[in-house]
Amino acid sequence: MxxxxxxxxxxxxxxxxxxxxxxxxxxxxxxxxxxxxxxxxxxxxxSLTDFAVFTEARYTRHPSQADTFSAFQDFPSSMDHFPAGSIVGPQRGNN
Amino acid sequence: MFIYSIIVATLTSLLFLTQSLKKEAMDVFIEAPELIVQRMSAGRHDLIPVGYAEKILSIPGVSSVEPRYWGYYYDNLTGGNYTLIARNIDALHMVKGTLPKGPGECAIGKGVADVRLTDLNDVLFLSINPQQKVSLKVVGIFTADSAILTNDLVVMDKNDLVNFFALPKDMATDLIVHVSNASEVPTIAMKIRRDYPDTRPITRSEIVRTYENVFNWRGGMALTMFIGPLLAFAIFAWDKATGMSAGERQEIGILKAIGWETTDVLKLKFWEGMAISLTSFLTGSILAYIHVFYFGAALFAPVLKGWSVLFPPFNPIPYIDLYQIFVIFFLTVIPYLASTIIPSWKAAVTDPDTVMRS
Amino acid sequence: MRRKSFVLIVLSIVSAVFLSVSMALAADPLKPTSKDKCPVCGMLVHPYTQWSAQIIFKDGTYAFFDGPKDMFKYYLDIPKYNKSKTSADISDIYVTEYYSTKVMKADGVTFVSGSDVMGPMGKELVAITNDKVKTFTSDHKGVKALKFSEVTDADIPDGHMHHMK
Missing domain, CATH: 1.20.5 (Single alpha-helices involved in coiled-coils or other helix-helix interfaces)
Known part of the structure; x- marks a missing residue:
């Protein structure tokens, strides 16, 4: 009880x-x-477009402004070497 | 039960945080520029000639076009990346002090002020090489509660920024296109691409959609972190289901032996499981709320931070989506109940004698 | 000297009278409040600022519409909606121009029907400044371009409830 x-x-x-x-x-x-x-x-x-959360790379600082294959922005087929890249993926371009 | 609560707390914290950030992004970025025009070159974002503005302005529905000057600065001293932007505006609510009124002045984010140990009226020195350097008097610091937007900003005069980055004459980082009627934005974007095939227009709805995706709890940030605790829960439940102890089995055997029906045993086990999962679920949710909204998701910060030197403290607004809480409820309570009832049922339908002997 | 000041006084009186008369003749466009409803469809007008239209009567009363289409329905059949008024009582008619979202006089713009641009009530007679009619028609598949006085009952598209986001 x-x-x-x-x-x-x-x-x-x-x-x-x-x-x-x-x-x-x-x-x-x-x-x-x-x-x-x-x-x-x-x-x-x-005229801000993005949250200032992940400041380690261009495409994590400004995901909405990143170009379409930013994960490879440094040289072709370069690895995604930032930890936040596993959280913020590059956005698919509309065009 | 403790582990159960912790798993619920982790899952719910994650949902609370992403939901709150998503709602805030939706609320805030509806004021972002209707249309931004970038120039692409060799698959990269490149500087855009200011002259493009003239033709864009002649597109019906465009009310004005203004060049935007901004860029990134890697600070050798602190290892942080700053976002430098040129903007001449008068006043803002979320700034202590003022905004730069002319060359030689700047307003900086709280994060920059902290890592550089800079206060109002101090001098911020930035340098890329001996030719490209600038000393700016700090006339304003963005308040801490705006950090999620301003943490790494250095707002300065246009000429300072153009000289500092040595931008070629008549080139800007991108163009902001103001459109009177939002329904006309897609048509205007299409025309800009037709007139200047080397550009990429980014509409406001795309910016908002980006954040919808980043903070969508079924993908991106949340999913990556979601999978861990969910698997942990699966193991936990599996362990419960397969590893029913001899003592527990014996208990069921005794109940059967003294005349309990299988349904009675199952009812008992159901309520037992319900009591445990309900308590754990409620405890977990309370812990999650306290973790996220009173302690700014402090336990997640190191994970989210990654290699960022400047990382804003989270102070999320408690926007709670009851639907998501129900989802957590069904993802944890139902499997737990199933994993306690099924083995009990197995034990209950076998002959009590066999159960007690084994 | 004296004659000069006399001329000035007369001029100022004349201009004052002229101004007040012209003010009485031409009413400035009004802003819809959160209470104004379209007399044709009953919808609240203020959420659709980029579509709203209005008819202002000489006695100062007015009617707001959630789009040019409903304004025309009203205008072409005033007794049906307002028994005390006739078209002779109308002082001014304003519509919201599509590209600029500015409020303009209805007789100064062109109305394009059949386009793929949807108003609060579906297909619309979209108000466009005369110089942009060609652009609009080709961009948005416009069918007919009409001056204010050319619009008839037959040109008003059927209204299907279609809430804009």
Whole structure:
């Protein structure tokens, strides 16, 4: 009996925590709306096209601006030698 | 149960992070230029003659064309790659100080400021070789909460940048084409390619789509990282399924012997599995939320960072897609239940005597 | 000297009168609010800024449309939609030009039917400045190019609900 009580109170606590986190998420989204607006302004005024996340290679820094076979940009059939290249693949060209 | 929670936490963290970054990219890059025109030469992105702008401007629907000057700089001192861009604009919200008003000034990203130990009014010295060098007074630093966009930026005056990179006269990195009516963008892109076959127009929707792909949880970044924990979970569940201990089997045998039906045994095992997986699932989700949204996915950062010297701290906005949480639920809870019930069923249908003796 | 100032005064009065009269005659285009609905199809107008059209009456009342097509339906059959008005009450008609997304007088542009450019309600009579009609027709497979006064009921394409993204 006692074990089942522990289990149910544990589940109840977890559900309360999740409910709290959920409201926290909604609250944070609302609170950071101004930040998103400012970021839009940044993108517009600086005409940015990419996230400054992976700075190790051209095609990971600006995936949207990379040419169509950037993985081999240094010489033909060169290996993809950046770790982030396994995460950010070169984009397929539309043309 | 602990391992179970950790696996759920890893999978869910991954989904939380990619979903949040994707949503942010969608939100933010709808303000990216409608059309960017690059010139391609020998299969590479090359400088574009500013003169191309004239003919592009005459295409109906184009409201203006402006050259964009930017490039990369490898900093020998710190081993970091900076993105240098030339932009003359007045004010921005997310910058401490001001933006460069003329030659000799610059605004830098938080990451650049940190690795170069540079503060406002300090001088940033950049040099490629004895002829190509520049000293810039830091008049602005982009705020930390904009780091995901600005971390490695050095914004400077156009003339400084052109001289620093020794760009040939009348050449730019690419051209931004402003289009009044978004529906006309594909037609304009097509006409630019027709007029200048050596160019590659990149539309805004392609930029957005790029990020949709990079942060798509069923591919790219997420999938690469997803496979590890998913396999781990498969091994974990497989181990449970095949390695039912003699004690557990004996337990089922005893229950059968005292008169329990097979269905009763299965019900018991189902609820047992449900209790374990539900607790683990909830714990894992809570851990994931805390990891990603309170600690900026700190455990993933070293993996994502790779060889980047400048890497922005993540501060993702908690956009949560309930659908994805259901997917995680079904990917972990259902196989776990199956892997506990099937061996129990096997043990339950065999003769209790055999089970207890074995 | 005195005569000069007299002339100036007269001139300024005349110009003031002329200005106010011309203002009364020509109403400036309005901006749709988030409440304005198209009287023909009932759709909200403000999400479709690059398509919106408007008819302004002499008494200051107005009607917004989510595209030129519905504006023509209304214009060619005013009593059906607004019993208190006739075409004589109309002060100005504005449409949004396709290439520039600028609001322009309807009689100053050309309307192209049959093109592959879809408005909020499907096929449209797309408003194009006269000098770009040729380009538009060849780029977007336009069929007929009509001046404002040439548009008849038969030229209005059938409306299939087609939400633009």
């Amino acid at each position: 006692i074990k089942s009580k522990i289990f149910f109170s544990f589940i109840a606590i977890e559900i309360i925590v999740i409910a709290f986190l959920y409201t926290d998420a909604n609250h944070t989204i609302a609170a950071r709306n101004a930040e998103v607006q400012s970021k839009r302004e940044l993108v517009r005024k600086l």
